[in-house]
Amino acid sequence: MSEAGVIHDIGYQRYSGPRLGRAAVFGALYQHGLRATFGLGRSAKSKIFPWGVASVVLLVAVINAAVRSQTGTLLFDYYQFNDTMSWLVIFFVAIVAPELVSRDLRAGVLPLYFSRPLRAADYVWAKVAALITGVWLLLGVPQLIMFLGAAFTTKTGMSGVWDELGLLMPGWAYSLLWAFVFASISLLVASLTGKRAFAAGGIVAVFLMTAPVVGVLSIMPSDTAQHLAGLASPISLINGVEIWLRDRTDLGLDIGEFGPIYAIEAFCLITACLLLLLARYRKVASL
Template identity: 55%
Template sequence: MASQTSVIHDIGYQRYRGPRLGRWYANRSLYEHSLRTAFGIGRGAKAKIFPWLVIGIVLGVAVVEIAVRSISGQPLITYRGFASGLSFPIMLFLAIVAPELVSRDLRDRTLPLYFSRPLARTDYALAKYAALATAVLLLLGVPQLLIYIGAIFTRTDGFSGAMDELGDMGPGLAGALIRALVLAAIALVVASTTGRRAFAAAFIVGVFVITTPVVGILVVLGEALGNSTLSELAFIANPMTLLNGFEQWLFGADGNNRMPIGDFGPVYGLGAVALLALAITLLLARYRKVAA
């Protein structure tokens, strides 16, 4: 029973009377926050080390390319080759960033706070996916733009040379976009399975590393059996080589870097689209069932 001397104190709680910004604002805020998190912006120095180490590697390759073009006038690597040749830094970036975006929320059990707002479970998953895809696109696209700017200043054919470079860069940026969309979806699906960031990072690396020798085994097996179809379809087993085959079908061979995919280019295209659709479907299904 309460004491007769009990007192109710008015400490000033009031109802919120401001504008209700709604679901769209919540989605945009989550996307912006996640994109900043991907690059360690607004966080401590420790959170910036690994993402910016990868960014430094990628930008270093771009600087070397600009220097070679300015000295020799010839490209060391094509725009498309830039995206496809940096598979390891991309994989490392995904393994670092994807767990930061989703595994931390699972471990710290902050999802109930997100879902208490006008934010659906699918909104959360898609905002995280959009942020990671944007980060990968910036990682691959910005250096290509720097190479383009450096290239047009070293060409002597003026406007026509700039347009030629732009025509070469277009497929490179398209390849960067394709990689960003597909690889970000795969990485997030894997990272969303565990709240332990170290495990998530290892699983992401494993998806790309373990499937690499599978491609080699299938190629060798196809050659040993005299089955060219098996050899030409073997590159579907690894996400990176699958996307390389998809790009080759879309834009043709990139110089001497022709993949032996025969006439199966459309199969690689369907495989890339199916992989993207499967990864997004699994991501959305994961967050429909995750405890909140």
């Protein structure tokens, strides 16, 4: 009897197709994250809340466009639309951000993600980009509806359309600022726990519990403290940037001459959250 081993050919073949690399993995992860933002490809239960919020936001935009076309009265402009929808945006990111990152932490699949060729930075930027896109679409699509309603009912022809477009573009830029602030903060909080309920509660707490601090600082006897009070809350911080850029005084927040400080803090807040998020996942990848 021969003791030599025998190799049996059972039909397996080496993969000879294209190897797409990190860019393709990043794109696939971004696409998956964006779909997960709105519950696409998941159960009906996962679609209820994001599409429910999106439906309410769209309905408000349609009502605003209808009232403007019928009466000529503008309930709110593109900037005010974001401010009005702030509470819905908070609850949207509180549900979606844990869906994007907490699920992976709890399932323990990150070591698989961070094997070659995907890196921790790729994972972080894909998730951040997906949520930024989701929040911007949540606000930007209704703003587009408002624009179309105004464009089709304008009485000044193409000049009116161009004027309205000139108002829409800054409104979209303002929505992008909202998306960056909300996405960076919510993903950082959600990355700290694998339990989605805890992550959602933490995100809501960050946005809501900072609001009373603004109220306390705004009644301080010092004018400087009153002007800087809005720096204590993400929502009032964004409002402060709007007040500075548009020279508005009707938002209930007095920033005095500290408008540039609000813009600098908004930039620093976004940058700090993203760097901390990256450090968090580099630590996870090294475990």
